[in-house]
Amino acid sequence: MKRIVAKHPLAIRWFHWINFPLLTIMIWSGLLIYWANDIYRLGWGDKTLLKFFPQSFYDALHIPFRLSTGMAFHFFFMWFFFLNGVLYVLYTIFSGEWRYLLPNRHSFEEAWLVVLHDLHLRKNAPPQDKYNAAQRIAYTAIVIMGMGSIITGLAIYKPIQFYWLCALCGGYEMARILHFALTIGYALFFVIHVVQVIIAGWNNFQAMVTGFEVENIPDIVAANPPVTELEDQNEADKKE
Amino acid sequence: MDSAPKNSNTGKKRTLEQEIRYRTIVAFSVFFVCLTCGGLLFARLYNEPTTGEDVQPTLRAGLRANEKMFSLFYSKSREAKVFSKSDAATKVRVNGDVGMDGELDTSWRLKIARNPRDTLVITLADIKALPKTEVVFDFKCVEGWSQVTWWGGVRFSDFMKKYNLVQQTAMRYVGMVTPDESYYVGNDMPSMLQPQTLLCYEMNGKPLPQNQGYPLRLIIPVKYGIKHLKRIGVMYFSNDKPKDYWAERGYDYFSGL
Numbered sequence: 472m473k474r475i476v477a478k479h480p481l482a483i484r485w486f487h488w489i490n491f492p493l494l495t496i497m498i499w500s501g502l503l504i505y506w507a508n509d510i511y512r513l514g515w516g517d518k519t520l521l522k523f524f525p526q527s528f529y530d531a532l533h534i535p536f537r538l539s540t541g542m543a544f545h546f547f548f549m550w551f552f553f554l555n556g557v558l559y560v561l562y563t564i565f566s567g568e569w570r571y572l573l574p575n576r577h578s579f580e581e582a583w584l585v586v587l588h589d590l591h592l593r594k595n596a597p598p599q600d601k602y603n604a605a606q607r608i609a610y611t612a613i614v615i616m617g618m619g620s621i622i623t624g625l626a627i628y629k630p631i632q633f634y635w636l637c638a639l640c641g642g643y644e645m646a647r648i649l650h651f652a653l654t655i656g657y658a659l660f661f662v663i664h665v666v667q668v669i670i671a672g673w674n675n676f677q678a679m680v681t682g683f684e685v686e687n688i689p690d691i692v693a694a695n696p697p698v699t700e701l702e703d704q705n706e707a708d709k710k711e
Numbered sequence: 712m713d714s715a716p717k718n719s720n721t722g723k724k725r726t727l728e729q730e731i732r733y734r735t736i737v738a739f740s741v742f743f744v745c746l747t748c749g750g751l752l753f754a755r756l757y758n759e760p761t762t763g764e765d766v767q768p769t770l771r772a773g774l775r776a777n778e779k780m781f782s783l784f785y786s787k788s789r790e791a792k793v794f795s796k797s798d799a800a801t802k803v804r805v806n807g808d809v810g811m812d813g814e815l816d817t818s819w820r821l822k823i824a825r826n827p828r829d830t831l832v833i834t835l836a837d838i839k840a841l842p843k844t845e846v847v848f849d850f851k852c853v854e855g856w857s858q859v860t861w862w863g864g865v866r867f868s869d870f871m872k873k874y875n876l877v878q879q880t881a882m883r884y885v886g887m888v889t890p891d892e893s894y895y896v897g898n899d900m901p902s903m904l905q906p907q908t909l910l911c912y913e914m915n916g917k918p919l920p921q922n923q924g925y926p927l928r929l930i931i932p933v934k935y936g937i938k939h940l941k942r943i944g945v946m947y948f949s950n951d952k953p954k955d956y957w958a959e960r961g962y963d964y965f966s967g968l
Binding site for chain 2: 473474475488492496504505507508510538539540542543544546547550629630631632633634643644647677680681682683685
């Protein structure tokens, strides 16, 4: 037996699906800016482990010099990205959704167990609400990262007018490094997020569009159903 | 993405399976319609025909709106962070050579178009006779790099006072052009009057090298490097935006930091 369970409020679905293309545009235009002076690498001294991005990458993709395009798009869409983020945070505060999203005092302990479970190293996952402990940490971290991008971005954008923001970020060069590192963070978040969504399956994914999940109730429970409107409806249908 | 109307409103009652299917189809239809509209809107913006300048008019409007928005926080007196001379780079990066063909010598003169048909002509010695101001700051390129550099020259605001150009400071913009007219910038007057803005003839305590704009260049720390015109030929004042080399190529006209 099945029943419909409300999961994601309409507002959260809109925020999510508006944020996705906006963040994509911000990263794309940000890369156009970064490519004008692509100096960042992982390594020490003369030793480079990873360069963002190797020459072969540019050659393969025929990346042209499009700094002005990148800046024009970045400084246009930053407003929408910022507004969507602010409205999302306000919504979670006033709707009470923050209760499902913020980590609680058990989350950091439990997140580890969730990871072990997801890696098939542990049989049971800890009991959870709408989101598990790892999700709570990840979804809160991504909001903090968003704030970090706004702050470091502003520090780079107006380093003289907002000199105090620039100082807060550890100076102009450091603000740029942090702004870039946060972008790498989004990319990693995206990869893990998509893999987890694929593993979780269709029912979970479609809830971010439809807002509900379909829950299968074992027949033994269904024999003594908890009273909900839809359940009653279904029972009534059967009797007709 | 909203949920389906309540069963009671439709008259006919759906089974749970039908209800699930109905809500799913409605939600995904709305989802794909929105996705398509968003994609079309972006494509329209991306492919917007440009008129003369190499940037979409909507994005140009966005850059102007940003200038207005951030000018709310703008303070005329706010200065770029100052460094000590020992922090200054000895190998100063050279990034642009437009308008820099050949070499200039002492026959150079600065032409100041005070008014239409009224041009003031000044020698380098005249400029050097004015009080010298030095500034060591983090020079920022629009490409993303920055470098602490040390410059010397006459403060633009001092220069305007000494040459009785106070009336001209009421204008909204200052335009500058290289002698061969191939590089040109426009800067807003408040940024020009900021106390660190120099008509610069020295770098690292020595006369400007040719590739850094000998004999006279603009140093305007509150702007990206694209606005620091090298080798000033003509300077003029205007209430309309003067022609700007990089703005024509799609960059922000204001380019303020």
